[in-house]
Amino acid sequence: MLGLFGTLDLASRSLATQQEGTAVAGQNMANVNNPAYAREQTVVQISAPLQTTAGEEGTGADVVSITEVRDSLLDNQIQSENSATGSFTAQQSALQNAEAYLGEQITNTSGASAASAGGLAAKLSNLFDSFSSLTTGTGDPATAVQSAQEVATQFNQVSASLSQVRANLNTSIQNDVASSNQDLSQIAALNRQIVQAQAGGGTANDLVDQRQQTIENLAGMVNISTTAQPNGSVNISIGGVPMVTGNNAVDGLQTHDAGGGQLLLQDENSATPLSVTGGSIGGNITARDGPLAALQTSLNTLASQLILQVNNIYSAGYNPAGGHGQPFFTGTGAADIGLNRALVSDPSQFQASSTAGAGGDTQIALALANLATQSNPALGNQSLTQNYAQTVSTLGNAINTATDQLNTSQAISTTLTNQRSSESGVSIDEEMTNLMQFQKAYEASAQLVTTLNAMMETVINMKTA
Amino acid sequence: MRISSSLFTNNLLSQMNQLQGQQIQLQNQATTGLKVSLPEDDPAAMNQVLALQTQDAANTQYQSNITQLQSTATTAASAMNSLQTITEQAGEIATEAGGVNSSTQLANYATQVGSLIQEALQAANTQDAQGNYIFGGTINNQPPFAATTDSDGNVTAVAYKGNTNVSQCQIGPGQTVTAQVPGENTTGTGPAGLLADSRSGADLFRDLISLQQNLTSGNTSAIASTDSPNLTTDENNLVSGIAENGVLQSTLESAGTAATQLGNSLATQTSNLTSADLATTLTKLDQTQTAYQAAMQSGVMIMNLSILDFIQ
Numbered sequence: 106m107l108g109l110f111g112t113l114d115l116a117s118r119s120l121a122t123q124q125e126g127t128a129v130a131g132q133n134m135a136n137v138n139n140p141a142y143a144r145e146q147t148v149v150q151i152s153a154p155l156q157t158t159a160g161e162e163g164t165g166a167d168v169v170s171i172t173e174v175r176d177s178l179l180d181n182q183i184q185s186e187n188s189a190t191g192s193f194t195a196q197q198s199a200l201q202n203a204e205a206y207l208g209e210q211i212t213n214t215s216g217a218s219a220a221s222a223g224g225l226a227a228k229l230s231n232l233f234d235s236f237s238s239l240t241t242g243t244g245d246p247a248t249a250v251q252s253a254q255e256v257a258t259q260f261n262q263v264s265a266s267l268s269q270v271r272a273n274l275n276t277s278i279q280n281d282v283a284s285s286n287q288d289l290s291q292i293a294a295l296n297r298q299i300v301q302a303q304a305g306g307g308t309a310n311d312l313v314d315q316r317q318q319t320i321e322n323l324a325g326m327v328n329i330s331t332t333a334q335p336n337g338s339v340n341i342s343i344g345g346v347p348m349v350t351g352n353n354a355v356d357g358l359q360t361h362d363a364g365g366g367q368l369l370l371q372d373e374n375s376a377t378p379l380s381v382t383g384g385s386i387g388g389n390i391t392a393r394d395g396p397l398a399a400l401q402t403s404l405n406t407l408a409s410q411l412i413l414q415v416n417n418i419y420s421a422g423y424n425p426a427g428g429h430g431q432p433f434f435t436g437t438g439a440a441d442i443g444l445n446r447a448l449v450s451d452p453s454q455f456q457a458s459s460t461a462g463a464g465g466d467t468q469i470a471l472a473l474a475n476l477a478t479q480s481n482p483a484l485g486n487q488s489l490t491q492n493y494a495q496t497v498s499t500l501g502n503a504i505n506t507a508t509d510q511l512n513t514s515q516a517i518s519t520t521l522t523n524q525r526s527s528e529s530g531v532s533i534d535e536e537m538t539n540l541m542q543f544q545k546a547y548e549a550s551a552q553l554v555t556t557l558n559a560m561m562e563t564v565i566n567m568k569t570a
Numbered sequence: 571m572r573i574s575s576s577l578f579t580n581n582l583l584s585q586m587n588q589l590q591g592q593q594i595q596l597q598n599q600a601t602t603g604l605k606v607s608l609p610e611d612d613p614a615a616m617n618q619v620l621a622l623q624t625q626d627a628a629n630t631q632y633q634s635n636i637t638q639l640q641s642t643a644t645t646a647a648s649a650m651n652s653l654q655t656i657t658e659q660a661g662e663i664a665t666e667a668g669g670v671n672s673s674t675q676l677a678n679y680a681t682q683v684g685s686l687i688q689e690a691l692q693a694a695n696t697q698d699a700q701g702n703y704i705f706g707g708t709i710n711n712q713p714p715f716a717a718t719t720d721s722d723g724n725v726t727a728v729a730y731k732g733n734t735n736v737s738q739c740q741i742g743p744g745q746t747v748t749a750q751v752p753g754e755n756t757t758g759t760g761p762a763g764l765l766a767d768s769r770s771g772a773d774l775f776r777d778l779i780s781l782q783q784n785l786t787s788g789n790t791s792a793i794a795s796t797d798s799p800n801l802t803t804d805e806n807n808l809v810s811g812i813a814e815n816g817v818l819q820s821t822l823e824s825a826g827t828a829a830t831q832l833g834n835s836l837a838t839q840t841s842n843l844t845s846a847d848l849a850t851t852l853t854k855l856d857q858t859q860t861a862y863q864a865a866m867q868s869g870v871m872i873m874n875l876s877i878l879d880f881i882q
Contacts, residue, residue, distance in 0.1 A: 137575050144574075204609055211607050211619060211844055218840040219604060220623040221616075230624045234631035240739040240746075241638040242710070243700050425711070458708070460735065465702060465710035465750060467737045474740055477628070490624050498617035501609030508610070519584060523577055530574025534877045541881070 106157050107164065109564065113557045115152075115165035119550040122149060125168045126543035133531045134540075141318040143173040143529035145310055173310040177333065179525045180317055184324040184331070186518045188383030191325040193511035195388030199274055200504045203397055206266035208259075209497050225263065226497070228256045229411075229490055233477035239457050239470035246455035250448055257434070257442045260408050264439035267401050268366075274389045274397075275368040279360055281326045281386045282370070286357040288323040289341065289348050292316060296338035297352035303337040327358070327370075328383025344379035346372045367394060396503035401439075403496040408439040410483055414476055422456030422469030431456065582869040589862040596855040605846035615843045622843075626836045628743070633829045636741050640822050642698050642749040647815045649696040649704070650764070654808045656690045657774060661801040664781055668794045680785035687725050687778050691715055694753055694765060705753035705764055706732025714753045715765075715775070724782065728775035730754035736761050741825045747818060751811065764811045765804070772807035773800075 107115065129147050136142040150169045154161040209224035221227060232252040238244030295316040302309035316339065323329060323341075332340045334351065341349040348356045357373040370379040370386065381387040412434040419433040431454070436442040448454055458466035477490060484492040599605055606612045606619065663679050670676060695713040698704050706714030714732035717725045734755045738746035748761075754773075755763030766773040777800040784793045 140576070201610070207609075209609055209616070209620070211604055211616070213603060218623070218626060218837045219619070219844040220626070220840070221620065226620045226624060227627070230627040234627055237628070237631045237635060237740045240737065241635050241642075242702060242737065242739075242750075243638045243698075460708070463708035463710075463733060463735060465706070465737060466708035466735060467739070471738055471740065471746065477624075478743070491621065494617045494620040494624075497609050497620060498613035501611075501613030501616055504610035505613065523581070526574045526577045526580065527572045530576050532572065532574045534575075537877050537881065 116553040118165050123543045123547040130536045130540045134536045137531040141314050143175040144531045145171050145173045174529050183521045184321050187324040188328040189514045191385040192383045192388035195385040196392040197507040199392035202270050225259045236470050236474035240467045247452040250452040260439040260442045274393045278389050282358045285326050289354045293349045293354040299337045326384040327386045405438040408442045418472045423458045423461045424454045424456045425464050592858045599846040600851045606844050622840045636826045639749045643819050649693045650812045652693040656686050657805045664798045676785050680782050683782040707752040708735040734760045770807050772804045774804045
């Protein structure tokens with residue numbers, strides 16, 4: 106049998122157990138607002154019983170471990186959804202940037218219908234209307250030259266801005282790659298610490314929380330696959346290439362200039378191209394090489410067709426002094442479209458006539474004005490203005506798609522996070538209740554100690570007298 | 571389902587965020603009166619609005635063109651009417667000359683015809699408000715009719731310096747007209763010459779000069795047999811020209827009316843696509859604000875409850 110000293114030992118171990126319980130409750134409450142924290146539970150087991158003639162006699166309870174309540178399946182789902190959210194956020198942001206620089210915004214002007222007055226659509230429209238004005242023989246070529254200059258400037262500005270957006274996305278990708286590599290190293294280091302801690306049969310709850318937070322952060326930047334190992338470490342691979350194996354960050358990410366402003370991802374060791382579709386890196390690449398590139402291409406094609414078609418017609422014309430054969434636009438695309446300098450300094454050189462010496466002939470101006478509605482095979486059988494309007498709405502659609510996908514992803518993320526919070530989150534009510542439980546148990550065990558003390562006093566005092 | 575402490579607050583925050591976002595959007599709509607502002611708001615509507623604004627701007631340009639052309643056409647009509655009057659007067663003189671024997675009277679008539687020739691030259695060299703000559707075809711920077719005079723100051727010949735080309739101007743979608751008229755057309759094809767045309771046989775200046783010369787020389791039989799019928803041909807030719815001018819003016823007027831109607835229609839279409847219905851917007855804004863208030867109030871009520879308040 107246990108005896109008095111045995112029972113005293115039981116009582117003191119019980120005190121320790123209840124203390125442990127209150128400490129864990131305290132730890133949980135301290136971390137109630139820590140989003141990365143998973144609540145801990147004490148696992149109390151009865152101590153090894155003593156075999157007596159009267160049967161098994163219990164020897165109290167011990168805290169065998171402090172485990173955290175964590176669902177690794179939920180964790181995986183959340184990390185995967187993080188990649189999706191990161192990607193759509195990046196796409197939406199990049200494309201909204203491009204939309205702002207494109208400058209098409211409908212506003213109300215008093216006395217006129219609502220219109221997008223500051224963008225390329227309005228400026229192209231002004232240009233063709235100024236050509237139309239010239240057909241009456243009373244229009245001013247200076248107005249046409251001015252309108253054309255505005256069109257060219259708008260093309261140049263939008264083109265430069267979109268190139269800047271592209272450059273910014275590339276910088277963002279590089280920054281994210283650097284952060285990702287840091288995260289990978291950190292995960293490897295945490296792996297090592299966790300394996301060490303768990304090797305001795307212990308737990309490493311805080312380190313696991315930290316590692317999970319780092320993994321989710323990494324997933325927000327690039328889509329990863331994780332494999333949990335039996336020894337407690339987590340292996341990470343990106344695009345099928347192992348990045349973290351056990352305690353070591355065996356590989357890393359690097360960027361690679363594939364030409365034409367395309368910055369793509371490779372792994373550091375073997376320069377294998379990595380196809381990244383998730384995370385902010387994936388989102389930036391998708392936006393850059395998809396809708397943004399398409400937008401730049403459309404604008405370039407539009408500009409080059411404008412230059413080509415206008416110059417074709419215009420160079421066949423004659424100006425009042427008999428001059429002939431000069432081009433109207435210079436340049437080849439949206440970035441460098443400009444106006445013939447000679448015409449800008451002297452708009453009266455405008456070649457509006459189809460025959461030499463006939464100042465009242467404005468048929469070149471008429472052909473130029475008709476370009477506005479002429480369908481162009483190089484623009485998918487649309488006119489210049491129709492083609493531009495479609496380019497604008499295509500961008501709008503791309504943004505809407507990204508926004509819808511983002512909203513869906515965020516809703517899923519919220520549901521999963523709520524589930525995890527429900528599972529692993531700290532509830533003050535629960536911890537307070539536990540605290541009270543442990544407190545009462547402590548009081549009871551303390552009372553046992555007092556009782557045993559009194560009993561031992563009695564025993565000792567049996568000798569004297 | 572187990573509820574953790576952060577679950578409630580996270581939910582509340584996300585709901586309030588959502589409601590805030592809706593409030594901002596609705597308030598924006600109410601202020602600007604627009605439900606479509608950026609391409610992402612409604613890409614299809616944006617596409618249509620861009621097309622409509624282009625059409626509208628073009629329509630305004632057509633209206634401006636029409637006004638310019640109406641001015642030119644009116645100037646031309648006035649000059650043509652003068653020329654018709656001159657031709658009529660010359661015709662009357664030619665008729666009367668047949669019954670006159672007195673050489674003094676004939677000489678008088680010759681002088682009158684000389685004045686008529688000068689008036690006709692002036693009318694034929696009419697300029698528009700910009701100083702362009704209107705009866706030279708597309709050559710408008712010099713007087714289309716140049717006269718050679720003899721030592722007595724009589725016009726012996728009038729040469730046409732213009733051409734027979736005319737320029738089309740836009741007055742509507744796919745619609746063009748010309749307000750230019752060639753003073754003379756001896757090629758046999760193209761627009762009719764106002765004063766001389768080989769198809770009708772008209773040549774006003776030739777006939778006026780011939781009349782003056784015949785009056786001076788007293789050749790009344792030539793006047794009766796050649797000049798009189800020719801002058802009738804000339805007048806008919808002018809009348810054709812005036813009729814065409816009339817057609818031009820009425821075409822311009824209908825085009826102007828059509829443009830006004832088109833402008834109204836485009837404005838309505840644009841408004842339908844872009845305008846936010848204020849009543850609906852304000853109602854939704856009110857609802858959203860109520861929901862926002864409710865979220866805040868209920869949130870605070872629940873957050874204030876804590877087990878700690880009840881533990882002694």
